[in-house]
Amino acid sequence: MNQEELTALIVIKIENLGIDYRTFNYDNQRAWIDTRLCIGGYNPNTATPFDHAHEYMHAYHKDNRRLGECDTLSPAEKRANKEAILMLWDMFVKNGGNFEDITQFCKITGCHYDATKRLITSMCCDMSKKSFRECAIDYVSHFDIITRDTLNIYNFLDFYGYHHNAYDEARALLYELCWFELVG
Structure with missing residues (x-):
């Protein structure tokens, strides 16, 4: 599976939640969703499958409140990051990927390597x-x-x-x- 295929699958998942999600350039953001207005946008040149999966998680959980302009450490952001990685990892494994391919997974999805390795290792190793x-x-x-x-x-x-x-x-x-x- 490549970036385009993953992006298409995730965009469909977002739209199935009732979000009007389309290409748009908004304040140099790669992707964004407003769950109150049921709209979202993404820059097709810079958004990665991870960005789309992250926004999908916000839509799925109906996150509608920010803690500030830069709320990267809020519980909703942490949950969206974690669950986006897990969703993408599940798709990756179902298409033949495994733990030895974690670098390739990160290149395809845009997931952060350290966070991904820590999460997948703790999940995969009992x-x-x-x-x-x-x-x-x-x-x-x-x-x-x-x-x-x-x-x-x-x-x-x-x-x-x-x-x-x-x-x-x-x-x-x-x-x-x-x-x-x-x-x-």
């Missing part, structure tokens, strides 16, 4: 079957060179869905695996 140590070994295996400066304990905890209260335990384990001395 962490209940992995011990804390196995997750740490898996995490450090992704690095070519590891130093104290490149090793981010919080990134490890977030990636595998652990609470930040496990920081000390994670730090000790990762330092042990990387042969760092626990100093300071």
